[in-house]
Amino acid sequence: MASAALLARAVTVRDARPADLGRIGEIWNPEILRTDTTTDTEPRDAAALAAWLGRHGAAWPVVVAVADDEVLAFGALSPYRPTPAFARTAEDSVYVARDRRGEGLGRRVLDELLRRAAAAGHHSVLARVTAPNTASLRLHARAGFRTVGVERETAFKLGRWLDVVVLQRVLAGR
Ligand SMILES: CC(C)(COP(=O)(O)OP(=O)(O)OC[C@H]1O[C@@H](n2cnc3c(N)ncnc32)[C@H](O)[C@@H]1OP(=O)(O)O)[C@@H](O)C(=O)NCCC(=O)NCCS
Numbered sequence: 001m002a003s004a005a006l007l008a009r010a011v012t013v014r015d016a017r018p019a020d021l022g023r024i025g026e027i028w029n030p031e032i033l034r035t036d037t038t039t040d041t042e043p044r045d046a047a048a049l050a051a052w053l054g055r056h057g058a059a060w061p062v063v064v065a066v067a068d069d070e071v072l073a074f075g076a077l078s079p080y081r082p083t084p085a086f087a088r089t090a091e092d093s094v095y096v097a098r099d100r101r102g103e104g105l106g107r108r109v110l111d112e113l114l115r116r117a118a119a120a121g122h123h124s125v126l127a128r129v130t131a132p133n134t135a136s137l138r139l140h141a142r143a144g145f146r147t148v149g150v151e152r153e154t155a156f157k158l159g160r161w162l163d164v165v166v167l168q169r170v171l172a173g174r
Contacts, residue, residue: 016062023071039155059120075109131163
């Protein structure tokens with residue numbers, strides 16, 4: 001496995017492009033179909049992925065972590081709620097290819113999303129993480145998120161009820 005220092009040099013985090021969507025689907029859809037790391041249950045085909053990317057403008061970026069022209073991870077900011085009062089409150093999502101987890105890629109993507117969120121004028125970023133997802137809870141805690149609530153058994157997936165932990169990072173100076 002590459003050392004963190006080597007990886008940090010080799011990986012670029014940039015805006016996602018339509019040509020990245022096939023690889024994003026390869027990373028995302030197995031999580032949707034077979035795991036409780038996301039409460040989504042419907043895999044996204046090419047049309048759904050294109051529509052999803054199209055909804056994400058500058059204030060709501062989709063970014064990819066790339067090494068040697070291969071997309072290894074992606075992340076996105078989405079509106080936390082659809083109403084105007086929440087217009088400067090974002091929800092993040094981060095997904096790393098299964099065989100590249102634990103190398104710091106999730107943190108790279110999340111740090112870029114936080115940087116973009118501040119630049120876009122968002123006031124805070126939230127994450128809604130299923131309680132068994134220790135990797136995501138750790139990722140967000142290490143990036144300065146604090147748990148602000150736990151929804152008890154609000155999601156039912158793969159035959160069981162899941163608690164959803166809500167974490168928030170308020171961005172400095174806004
Ligand atoms: C959650 C996820 C994005 C983390 O990405 P990653 O690249 O593996 O994480 P990183 O290597 O950047 O590690 C970030 C922190 O989490 C910790 N971590 C990573 N995997 C972990 C695991 N399986 N268990 C506990 N901690 C873990 C790391 O040790 C690190 O903490 P540290 O700084 O204290 O060492 C990745 O596991 C993933 O894609 N999971 C499936 C999709 C998902 O759960 N997305 C989030 C939905 S809310």
